[in-house]
Amino acid sequence: MNDLHRRSVVADTHNDLLCAVVSRPVEVWSDFFRERWLPQLRAGGVDLQTLPVFIDDPYRPEGALRRTLRMVEAAHRLAEGNPDDVALCRDGAEIDAALGGGRIALVLALESAPGVGEDVELLETLFRLGVRVASLAHFGRTALADGSGEDATGGRLTKPGVAAVAEMERLGMLYDVSHLGIAGVEHVLELATRPVIATHSSARALFDHHRNLYDAQIRGIADGGGLVCVNFFAPYLHATDFTIDRLVDHLEHIVGVAGIEHVGLGPDFVKEVLADTTPPCCEVDVVEGVPANEYLPGLEGPAGLPLVTEALLRRGWAEPDVVAVLGENVRRLYRAELGRPA
Template structure:
């Protein structure tokens, strides 16, 4: 690990590791996090880990709420099981945890299938510690359309989805725009009043895929004071034929050119091990899965981004912003901080 990376605060805005923890729990390996992920996080210098709760297709209707709460509970028990980690509800909690040398865990929902069409449940999620939420995955929910259905439908946020957005801002839950379809992104950028995140996205101008964001969308996020986490570990988002560290930094450079260095973070989406261990390979409905292996497969590879940015002449202060400083600014301003007013 480089000295610069070692001294920086490193925030990963998206790692689905709780899915693998749950998978191995049911196979008698209840210390899988300690055996595999904890060493990886330490090797990558990760100080802040956002843990999204993703709901597999078989649970997305009747079983979504139960499955979500079980995984949220597993994250809380994870922190009890490993005192090197702690669940954080505010930016101040994160600062205290990292100052004490612990890994700050932030609970997120990816797709928010558990809410169904009941906006009141976002308050329930806030009570159990959820602090980052997206309203759709690849497909359609009762709150919004995901980007995977943009070719066949182009729905924005439903009335309930708009209500959830407003309530999230009131409560101090950070909105995650990743996975949202084009019309939904427009709705959020029109109605949002607080900084938000794209936890794991990249630049459509660099790699043209529906999951990436256009320059106009990137600028809209930055104009709100928001931050885009670069999905560095996902080959089709970075470059299907050449998913290298260099191409990841190409996306970072493009982001800096169309927004500013203050709008960039890391959301690698280290999910390759999940697909390999659970499914025997990548299976993503609606996406071509023929791509090269990423050079960034696990958290221990993160220092390579720091090295590449340094080699290209990024100032140390800017590299530290990308590694974690920018994400922390959003957490400090929004996470667990209720809005006192909401201007029209």
């Protein structure tokens, strides 16, 4: 591992490993995490890991809340079962304590929050359980907002969606605009009085896919003190050239628009998660019109993260800038905002 990478705080703002954990029997959740995922996180030098709670289609809408609670419980159990290696953190002080003790700081997030629906008061329930980041749409439409796959509707936030922004700001829960539609992102930026985050989004100026952000959106997030954490999923970076250079292109573009202090890493490693959760009978080849089996070589999972540091140094990045994007920016935002009431 590169020495600079080893010395840096490395933060990943989107890894769906909880989906893989809950696909196993409850009695092996902690062991499965320790045996399958912990070695990869350690090999990649990950110090701060955001864990999204993503609810698959079969559980929506009726089983969404039960599935959400089960995944939240899985996060607590894998932390309690591996207390020397990880800690579930609710604020900056707990993150600092975990990192100071050589443990990986875990932060719980909601991805699209189908278990909440219009019952915005449930955000406080989930906050009590440790959730500190949330997005309120995925590809499609929810009770709160339209996802990026519904851009043609021009939909902004619904009335409950507007209430959700206010509630999250009151609690000290970061609003995540990744997956939100164009009009929804603009609406959030109009409403927000606290920083927001895009946990796994790349640059639409470089590749025109609805999951990527326009420069104006990136600039708006930065102007509010927030972060854009770049997605590594190859088909969102380029049509055919699935290489780490294309990832660096997106990082450099977003740094140029937002400023170095407003950029982080949101890899969205899906290869192993799909393998762990998809029966052999029905392998997923396409997700929302893009190939699901194309990955950046060496960056199929968290163990490859040192390759990002090496690629940035090859491009001539100054060491302080590499350190900022690897994780210090995320650590600073989380320290300032997580769990801090308005």
